[in-house]
Amino acid sequence: MQDDSARRAAELREQLHEHIYRYHVLSRPVISDAEYDRLYNELRELEAAQPELITPDSPTQRAGSDLSEEFAKVRHPAPILSLSNAYSVEDLQAWEERNLKLLPAGTQLTYTLEPKLDGLTIVLTYENGVLIQAATRGNGEIGDDVTPNVRTIRAIPLRIPVDHTKRAAPERVTVRGEVMFLKHDFERMNARQLEQGLPSFINARNAASGALKQKDSRITATRPLTAFVYGIADMRGLALDKQWDMLEFLRDMGFQVAPDAAIYPTLSDIIQQIPTWESRRNQLDYEIDGIVIKVNDLRIVQELGVVGKDPRGAVAYKFAAQEATTRLLSVGFNVGRTGRVVPNANLEPVFIGGVTVSSATLHNFDFVRNLDIRVGDTVIVKRSGDVIPYVVGPIVDARKGDEQPILPPERCPFCDTPIMQDEGAVDYYCPNVYCPERVYRQAEFFVSRGAMDIDGVGGQTIKLLIENGIIKDEADLFSVTREQLLELEGFAEKKADNFLAGIEAAKQRPLAQLLTSLGIDGVGSTIATALANRLGSIDAIEAATVEEIDAIEGIGDVLAQNIHDWFADPYHRGVLEKLRAAGVKMVGEARVLAGEQLAGMTFVLTGTLPTLSRDEAAALIEAHGGKVTGSVSKKTSYVLMGDAPGSKADKARQLGVPIIGEDELRQMVGE
Numbered sequence: 110m111q112d113d114s115a116r117r118a119a120e121l122r123e124q125l126h127e128h129i130y131r132y133h134v135l136s137r138p139v140i141s142d143a144e145y146d147r148l149y150n151e152l153r154e155l156e157a158a159q160p161e162l163i164t165p166d167s168p169t170q171r172a173g174s175d176l177s178e179e180f181a182k183v184r185h186p187a188p189i190l191s192l193s194n195a196y197s198v199e200d201l202q203a204w205e206e207r208n209l210k211l212l213p214a215g216t217q218l219t220y221t222l223e224p225k226l227d228g229l230t231i232v233l234t235y236e237n238g239v240l241i242q243a244a245t246r247g248n249g250e251i252g253d254d255v256t257p258n259v260r261t262i263r264a265i266p267l268r269i270p271v272d273h274t275k276r277a278a279p280e281r282v283t284v285r286g287e288v289m290f291l292k293h294d295f296e297r298m299n300a301r302q303l304e305q306g307l308p309s310f311i312n313a314r315n316a317a318s319g320a321l322k323q324k325d326s327r328i329t330a331t332r333p334l335t336a337f338v339y340g341i342a343d344m345r346g347l348a349l350d351k352q353w354d355m356l357e358f359l360r361d362m363g364f365q366v367a368p369d370a371a372i373y374p375t376l377s378d379i380i381q382q383i384p385t386w387e388s389r390r391n392q393l394d395y396e397i398d399g400i401v402i403k404v405n406d407l408r409i410v411q412e413l414g415v416v417g418k419d420p421r422g423a424v425a426y427k428f429a430a431q432e433a434t435t436r437l438l439s440v441g442f443n444v445g446r447t448g449r450v451v452p453n454a455n456l457e458p459v460f461i462g463g464v465t466v467s468s469a470t471l472h473n474f475d476f477v478r479n480l481d482i483r484v485g486d487t488v489i490v491k492r493s494g495d496v497i498p499y500v501v502g503p504i505v506d507a508r509k510g511d512e513q514p515i516l517p518p519e520r521c522p523f524c525d526t527p528i529m530q531d532e533g534a535v536d537y538y539c540p541n542v543y544c545p546e547r548v549y550r551q552a553e554f555f556v557s558r559g560a561m562d563i564d565g566v567g568g569q570t571i572k573l574l575i576e577n578g579i580i581k582d583e584a585d586l587f588s589v590t591r592e593q594l595l596e597l598e599g600f601a602e603k604k605a606d607n608f609l610a611g612i613e614a615a616k617q618r619p620l621a622q623l624l625t626s627l628g629i630d631g632v633g634s635t636i637a638t639a640l641a642n643r644l645g646s647i648d649a650i651e652a653a654t655v656e657e658i659d660a661i662e663g664i665g666d667v668l669a670q671n672i673h674d675w676f677a678d679p680y681h682r683g684v685l686e687k688l689r690a691a692g693v694k695m696v697g698e699a700r701v702l703a704g705e706q707l708a709g710m711t712f713v714l715t716g717t718l719p720t721l722s723r724d725e726a727a728a729l730i731e732a733h734g735g736k737v738t739g740s741v742s743k744k745t746s747y748v749l750m751g752d753a754p755g756s757k758a759d760k761a762r763q764l765g766v767p768i769i770g771e772d773e774l775r776q777m778v779g780e
């Protein structure tokens with residue numbers, strides 16, 4: 110009986126280890142969550158009945174216990190080194206040159222490139238395959254023992270190798286890695302905090318640190334932490350002579366290894382990768398603050414040695430910081446083309462990633478309320494890539510007590526109309542369709558690229574036209590006269606001619622483009638094309654019932670109602686009437702199919718094609734009976750891929766959707 114239970118417990122541990130690994134590291138579970146729970150509960154019951162069956166590597170020991178005391182200090186088996194930083198290509202080249210001088214003439218250096226994960230260092234020691242200690246970096250020699258907390262992190266194996274068919278674990282090994290939150294887990298955790306009326310976490314790294322340093326590991330267990338490893342600080346009974354082999358070894362042991370690591374023959378190859386990594390940064394599901402470049406040959410790394418705490422054989426290339434703290438001086442309000450009021454923070458100017466930022470969006474009033482952001486607060490501001498800077502949240506500990514709450518304005522700052530809020534809605538809005546700011550934003554959108562694309566008419570000109578009472582909506586742009594233009598400040602013959610030529614050309618835009626430009630909520634170019642193809646004219650869309658609109662592929666109930674309401678609105682009807690009177694084309698091209706070769710097929714476009722523009726490729730597909738949609742799914746027949754494709758190509762590969770090029774498309778339609 111005793112033996113049977115022991116055997117069963119061992120079996121359950123074995124199975125659970127494998128399923129945890131499959132779920133948290135491979136992301137390829139083979140059993141349902143319920144089945145997992147069943148195995149887990151069976152083990153827990155066995156252990157409850159016979160506590161002597163509990164082993165330190167039992168998956169039940171991840172649940173957290175209330176036994177953790179103050180953190181004990183532990184000495185790392187080997188110094189936990191740091192990295193020197195590089196901020197430019199020149200720094201990297203100088204780093205390599207310094208190294209080459211220390212090495213025999215003619216040495217060729219090969220490098221690995223890894224993301225520099227923005228989390229907290231964790232030092233994991235395994236003896237005979239069992240996790241015996243997990244510690245923070247501390248001062249590099251002594252760290253905090255956070256073993257009970259780390260046991261709750263499912264991406265960290267309690268026992269290695271997780272898969273026994275892989276090679277055996279060495280007698281003793283100390284692995285280092287980074288504990289962090291995946292971005293989506295962090296967001297979900299924050300959403301949960303808000304739901305429970307708890308404050309949200311402002312910064313993923315700090316939140317990870319807080320979670321790891323909990324006194325009660327049951328709290329750590331509720332935080333969706335993960336961990337990536339990237340190196341071995343110390344090992345006994347194992348010889349590895351390349352960094353690349355080390356990563357492979359760690360993967361074999363069942364660790365989640367620094368994702369997207371790669372190996373390159375020379376430093377220039379690495380340097381070429383920098384822009385790609387910088388632009389990928391915001392698309393990754395994990396936070397990085399740079400890349401780490403490591404000499405692949407570990408004997409050379411050894412030979413190069415250490416300066417202070419930094420090994421010469423590796424360097425961190427740091428990206429420009431995306432976050433900074435500054436003071437929120439006051440709040441202004443923007444009004445968008447739909448009337449939506451957006452609070453905007455005026456900031457004490459702060460330098461972020463090469464740009465001085467003095468203003469940042471506060472998104473909406475719910476956001477302000479949830480995070481309790483106040484005027485006078487010290488706030489964290491983020492500027493990543495092309496996204497407009499935004500306030501991440503306040504540093505509550507920095508408050509002095511005289512900070513003021515941020516309230517929605519009572520009247521529109523542009524037209525003085527009382528601000529409204531629909532019941533249950535998040536947003537406040539200016540209801541005045543003639544509000545000069547709304548008209549300005551709508552007209553600016555109307556002429557922009559991707560909308561009517563009108564050359565010669567920019568935001569400044571629109572502003573002047575509104576201020577001088579010449580236009581009251583975007584349709585009035587079509588009746589502006591040469592005389593009116595010449596009276597405007599800064600307008601000479603040439604500029605007026607450009608304006609008029611741009612306006613004239615815009616009258617012949619395809620129906621779908623006109624529809625996109627109207628600024629109907631939810632109607633981008635894909636929906637606009639569907640509407641134009643199915644209904645064929647503005648008149649027909651105006652006359653269509655909600656059901657008719659709803660029947661169009663890609664349009665759901667809510668959007669159909671929204672489109673219908675838009676066209677029923679007297680103000681919008683007035684705009685359309687003026688456009689019609691000005692001679693703007695309001696009917697689609699009669700569609701004549703050139704062939705049926707692509708009937709029933711759905712295509713998704715990504716990247717730049719050799720000769721066809723996106724619109725031309727879509728037209729070619731549609732002219733032969735095919736359809737073009739925006740996102741890849743199992744129903745997609747082909748992904749048409751050009752140069753520099755986006756994530757759609759990856760998605761296609763994942764789903765097994767065939768990828769073709771322009772040549773193949775031409776062959777399919779018999780060109």
Ligand code: IVH
Nearest residue numbers: 190191192223224225226230339367401420
């Ligand atoms: S290697 C001796 N690799 O960055 C090797 N570190 O700024 C030292 N880090 O303390 C570390 N991602 O906490 C290495 N792929 C990576 C890393 C990485 C993040 C952290 C690590 C280190 C710090 C240095």
